[in-house]
Amino acid sequence: MALFARKDRLPIPPKNAEKKTTVCQYCNVGCGYDVYKWPVGKDGGKKPSQNALGIDFTKQRVALQGQAIVENMHTVITGKDGKQYNVLVIPSKNSPINRGNYSIRGGTNAQATYAPSKPTRNRLHYPLLRVGDQFQPVSWEEAIDIVARVVKGVKDNWGPDSIAMKVHDHGGSGSGFEDNWAVGKFFFIAVGTRMLSIHNRPAYNSEVWGQRERGTHELNYCYEDARLADTIVLWGANSFETASVFYTQHMLPNLQGATTEEKKKVYKRGEPVEAARMIVVDPRRTASVTVAEDVAPGRVLHLRPRLGTDYVLANAIARAIYEKGWHDKEFIEKRTDLKTFEDYKKKSLMLDVPYDRFMRDVEKLTGVSRKDIEKAAEWIAKPKKGGYRRRTLTIYEKGVIWGYKNYDTIAAISQIAALTGNYGKPGTGCGRQGGHQEGYVRPHSRSRAKLVGSIYAGGPPPNIDEYVKNDLKSKVYFVSGTDPYLSTPNAQAYKKRVHERTLALTEFLSEYAAAAGEPAGSEERARRIIEGLGKTQGLFLVVINMYQNETARDAHLILPAAGWGETPTTYINCNSRLLRIADKFADPPGDAKPDWWIWGRIATRMKELYEAEGNHEEAKYCSGMDWKSAAEVFADGASEFPNNKLSKADEAKLPAECYKGVTHDLLRKLGQKGIQTPVRIDPKTGKLVGTKRRYTYKFGTSDGKFKWYGTDPWSPDLNEFYPPQITKYFKNGNDRKFPFWFTNGRTQIFWQTGYHDRYLPEKVYTIPMPYIEMNTKDAKRLGIKSGDIVEVYNMEGNCVAVVYVNDSPPPGTVYGLMYRFHESLNHLTTDYTDPKTTIPWYKASRVGIRKLSGSLEHVRKFTSFLPINDFS
Amino acid sequence: MLQTTMSRRTFVGGSVVLGALLTSVRFSKAFVAPSLSYKRKRIANIRDLKNHKPVMFNYPDKDSPAMLVKLGRPAIGGVGPGKDIVAFSALCTHQGCPLNYSKVRFVCKCHYSMFDPAKNGQTYQGHASEWLPQIRLSVDSRGNIYAEAVEGLVWGRVINILPK
């Protein structure tokens, strides 16, 4: 018997089914999807002429070539008209990105839609107001009036910095340029606070200033480069699981040698053409390593550095390249800044230290052998036969972004690419893989608060987690499109404090009501809230989300947001900066509204309040947000981009996301083809043109040259190398109490906290609880088997997890799923952030492990514990 | 060892529960499997099976390859004295490639999805968003194993039983 209801037939879309273009709501890859919608009972026929897809459904389709239509791609929704509709969300064969391919996450896009008969009925329907220990539905008018009055009152009393926020800034997941623009306009202009932080993390920052401040935006390559590269480097990126279709659709064919014809077309005459090699830098033997080994044995190199030592390893590879003379002298001379190059040679390459001694220290610190470092140098940079330069594409992600010394690590990796001339040419590039897609447009030029960059650009930005935890000047806290109770680093300490502070306000309001009765209306309620914020250590928490998430448990007001497919939205993917529309095909549940509408309404209400008291100055800052449609917000956001009537060579001057001139209507016409940002207006033809690959002519600096950077000095002694947040675990017997290194990451199976996935039976059975992976040797020593339940704990917090025993983590290191539906292994991360960027180091701490007695029979019985990295 | 040969009676019993569900409008529209009339087909005899030596067959028709395997440990939906005989569609639910059986699981070499036959065809790794459709089996008193129905949509179809 199947464990849950399966289907053995699906309805067929009729010829007149409504068709919409969309893009997967989940990961960075940005697979294209086609949506078909038609009334229940009005199905099409099996013959090609009888259905919208033109497919002959009387026959078995051919593997790989045939359109994938699987059970999870179909659902039934209820429209605002009260009628039921079939919805089919299928991977688009017209998308250049996925070409009909899809992943375990995107395959269930249809199931994420709201339907009253499905578990997505758990979506928030109405604004909810906390009264004591319960939430009560209220109208938008009431809710908006309360927020606007509280924000205004708090700002007037204590200044704009008393308003803090932690808000999404991404594309996908139901939001894009429109929502980000609205958020930016609200906080930068209407409020004018500096106390900003971006979705999972403690501050408002780029995760890759180390690369950006070199003059290269992190999204500079295109998917074709993965098909054309001689060598693909995955650094701290488990792309098979976290950029699934990018890996299988574009990297694997190159490893298999299936893209040689494409290479011949763009390579130089006489240049050798071969199947690619792959270098994976990751402490774990991830599926990205083992799949590649299965496809291309002998052409995969796996480097497993000690946690947090990546910048030293990157510099060592660069040094080896330099020693052998494999660096691209011509590129360095013509395209890079020779003044800062001296600094790089001295501090990063450490040319003053003899090579042998340097390598001995590197081996000691990183645990990677000199032989492997030199092999990596060879695979990245040793010229091919005939002196042609190797084309190397380097893709890095959270393993290093959320590593130790964020700035220096990202700088070190991106500088290998400059040293070897690997920017701006087919088959090259260096940038992040991405987690989610992107849709960043915010009014930086008009911000009332000064926004800062890294320590080298006016920063670092303030740590807002610490601010709301410790500084009573913070009074109002917005959390939107994120669930920091699970995802912020050092989460257990954070939620304890936020809980205490929000509770203080709740108790004040309850006591007030006990003495004077509940307030008569929103004005009185807002007045009491402001009074409470002055008299207690209270914090007013507003959560805006699709679901009542973990953080919402302490909210005072919860506002229901529309999701993917419920408002038109636009975003770019990470591997090609391909901008498309994810169009609306369904209605949000109940009275839920798009985020841009919510922020716009709060600002507009604030404007009315300021006008009423004659403060026209402040009212002006709150104006221009009374948008009527998503298309209007998109157009408003375009005003932030500079003049984009520029030559091809000047694309480097444009922000990566520049879409000036593009409209929703144009994107509807372009469909899956989309347009690659930055978009230019060609000075000759006046037409809009996209940018396939960046930095072919210039870098994004004032003189167009790549700027080098010399990284921090380091010691091979671990006690000196690591920060106190780690070395405290080496001292006073703590090394015996917490004998394991702990690192964390994602699973291919579900997206983020699983805010949608938690309602799918497949996901609940496969990932029934948080898990850790433990090396076979450690498990044997501790008498732990797959399926056992353990407590993982340290000086930061604890979490209970089920164990998978496999050979993925090295002995002495356990790996944990970062967080799951309600639980979080983030409890174990320290509060370390890079002093240069305020980016946290999620990826390392120390833990102890205790086996719990007994086991969960349900988990043992229904969950698979087969090794997820063995494909042989 | 427990005698757990699935009798006709328990099989029908299972269908009665489903039948009750199917009477509700919502579920009949959802096409809960098995919603079609599958023909019963003899696959093998228990005597002929060895652990981890899969038997290939086609079900419900010649264009739908399937695999029967004796896992040597109890499996969800398993039949036979050890409750360890299971059968699945042998087309990867991701994009339809043929599956290999090795090391007690199914592997697809197209994009590396892996399915656990002991756990209802669960995709425990890879791209496939659907678990492998399990084929409902029965065993008669002589040890003949029959395919009875497919629980889940066979890749490459919108209906498991294609028109003649």
Ligand code: SF4
């Ligand atoms: S690979 Fe990413 S974008 Fe593509 S279908 Fe999967 S989750 Fe969606």
Ligand code: FES
């Ligand atoms: S067809 Fe099997 S994993 Fe893609």
